[in-house]
Amino acid sequence: MPRKPRIEIPGCYHILNRGVERRNVFLEPEDYEHFIERMCSYAKELGIQIHNYCLMSNHYHLLLEISRPVLSNYMRRLGMNYAIYFNKKYRRSGHLWQGRYRSWYVTDEAYLYALMRYIEHNPLEAKLVKQPQEYPYSSFHAFLDPTRRPACLQHSVILQDYGNDVQAIKALLSEPVDHDQLKELKKASAMVEAPEEKKPDEASLKRLFDNVDEIKERNRRILQAYQQGYSQHRIARVLGLSQPTVHGIVKRMKEKRAIPIT
Template sequence: MPRRPRIEIAGYYHVINRGVEQRIVFKEPDDYEYFEELMCFYAKSYSITLHNYCLMSNHYHLLLEIHQENLSKFMKQLNSNYAIYFNKKYGRSGHLWQGRFKSWYATDEAYLYTLMLYIEQNPLKANMVKALEEYPYSSYHYFLAKETPECLKHAWIVQNHESDNETIKVMLHSDVDTSVLQELKKASSLVEAPNIDKSLMRKN
């Protein structure tokens, strides 16, 4: 039976993908950085707004906003091109990702706000770092930088709190609304922190 086509309407989406069999998909700093390059390149190519992201060793979270029905095309380019890079670099073959990416539409502002906190706080909840600023593979530290990367210039946080670092810190360190988070987990089976590999951060 053919796969059902995804229903894609303009708006905000929480996107998750993980390595096949929960394997590591980012082994070295170069891997994270190459994925970020691809992500930003294709976001611009497909006119997709990147609001927040966090790359963990065996999965990633993205908060995207699409303006036309092209989320699947964007994700196919991102995942397939990264898989080609990863397989070639590490001399492997076969699928890198655990099936198609998963995505959920952000239905209201409470959902959206909780997603921002959840995504950015992933490294902290996983005990990867003691402060969010220390984790190099998420959008958080870019929001505090003097110059925001091109692909994050239209992010909700930049548009609403640009250069107001204290407000950004307070916001993204806020406690997550547990009732909303439980609904998110129930609806989307969020990847939990214990599944990640901490060895890379221990080396730094």
Template sequence: MPRRAREKSETGIYHIMIRGANRQEIFHDDEDRLRFLETLGRIKITSEVKVYGWCLMNNHVHLLLEEANEDISITMKRLGVSFVWYYNQKYKTTGHLFQDRFKSENVESDKYLLTIIRYIHQNPVKAHLVKRVEQWRWSSCPGYYGGKVYPENLLDNDVILKMFSKDANEAREKFKQFNEQESNDSCLDDIINEKVKLSDEEARLEILKVIDGIEIAQVKSFPKKERDRVLQKIKGIEKITQRQAARILGVSPNLIFKA
């Protein structure tokens, strides 16, 4: 059955998510994350795409892009091909790294543009990887707060900041307040996650991938510090609830919540 053509955004702006095949990790260390951002930076120059935001998680990536002199599908294909080549060379692997083609949603209003950038920046907080949005090194958030991002010219934050004020300092402060508001925004990956629920057996297999060589039954007997480190990794797995993880591990949901 042929794929449906991707619906074009009237503004040219897209919220894009790329995910590891079978939900595998895309990034194993900082070198991988830096290489992805460098690749995006190079493609930005040739395609003239505007990069309004990003967030690199372990097994998926959020991007907020505006296409320019080429279709967004072409830009994403070149990004994917280049990074997969690097990944396969480094880890001596072959085959697919990313899951199918990238997922996207059109951003047709300023209001939704702001919703998306906040949603992207809050991903690591909601995954319990950091307590504050600016603490996640691998998102565009520091660049909106006046800090540095890598590569230096990757982020195009003027469009969004000017929605808050023409004065740069005032714009950053107002954006910060907006960006850190508690929200229940439901965007692209939440819609996808609602469609795909993991059974306990599937969840168990995902947990085994994350704990890497550790028996599930051993986790609850670990010393607190080591146990919390393992539980924090498990909490980052998508489509597994803390209650489900607790059931599989044989621990209380509260223990996972506090980790």
């Protein structure tokens, strides 16, 4: 029975693929570099934006954005090219990848920024490094070193938001990963079939915090803004706070009011 075609709607996707039987697919620095080069080359050809990536020894994560249905084409070319390169170099034959890549549609900014930290923290959780930015085959490392930064990251969300502000990038991506939050956001994402993109009314959000000096009132309005549909990241930007700080405030305020956390 033929496999169902993937539904590709414009927006951001979290992509994951592993080596067959979880075997290593990157053995030497040259292998990682070849994959990144092809990743960027095909992205440029197809008009795909790369936001984050992390290549581990037996799998990889990508956070990318499409404006038209080219994702399957992109992933097929990337996977096939690298498999040919790898099999020829190491004199092997057969499948390199465990199967079709897995993908999740990113529904909102909260999910987007949670995924960024999750992807960049893979080497840390695998105990390969003491700080996530130390890992050489991730976008975090590339963000901090413009001389080694792949061209396909130039228009990533991180660089759009923070430019070359190294300290701000470190502060954002070094925050601990809230796995419970990520799980809830991923669950919500799975329930969305074809979301319509909405441009947040940031002016209204700013007005909500006009003349607010007391912390308690600020926190109350943070919860109010979140329940009105503003993402935690956008609230954080308007207030000059970190997104994890806003998440903590929302969580505490909901607990005080005995509101289930979603």
